[in-house]
Amino acid sequence: MKDIKCPLCGGKPEYILEEGDGHCEYAGCPKCGLYATPSWGDWNCNPNEENTWQRWRDLVSKFPPIMRLNQGDNVLVWLSDDIHTVLGTDLALGKIHLQDVYGDADSYYPTGIKKWPWELERKGGVEQ
Numbered sequence: 156m157k158d159i160k161c162p163l164c165g166g167k168p169e170y171i172l173e174e175g176d177g178h179c180e181y182a183g184c185p186k187c188g189l190y191a192t193p194s195w196g197d198w199n200c201n202p203n204e205e206n207t208w209q210r211w212r213d214l215v216s217k218f219p220p221i222m223r224l225n226q227g228d229n230v231l232v233w234l235s236d237d238i239h240t241v242l243g244t245d246l247a248l249g250k251i252h253l254q255d256v257y258g259d260a261d262s263y264y265p266t267g268i269k270k271w272p273w274e275l276e277r278k279g280g281v282e283q
């Protein structure tokens with residue numbers, strides 16, 4: 156889940172390492188300019204890409220769940236054990252448009268979601 160998408164615009168994040176007299180590294184979204192805190196190191200300090208991505212994940216995790224959904228994500232709703240697939244979200248109304256396994260579409264508020272994609276077990280432990 157390195158390149159967990161941007162919660163603001165859905166853009167694909169990037170990792171940037173600038174080297175010169177020491178280095179600066181940061182991760183974030185080139186599309187809208189949301190970046191996690193950069194870190195600087197001097198010449199005897201190695202860049203740490205994994206830590207940089209972790210700061211991005213920490214930042215994204217603070218956004219409301221509805222902003223972290225992707226089209227095609229799977230969620231569970233209350234009173235049903237069927238997987239529902241995200242068709243889209245309406246942030247202004249705070250509604251999530253879902254399609255069930257029978258192809259029927261309906262809208263839900265975030266309170267109607269029982270399990271978010273990141274709370275569902277990943278098949279084979281494969282991260283997306």
Ligand SMILES: [Zn+2]
Pocket residue numbers: 161162163164165166184185186187188189
């Ligand atoms: Zn963005």
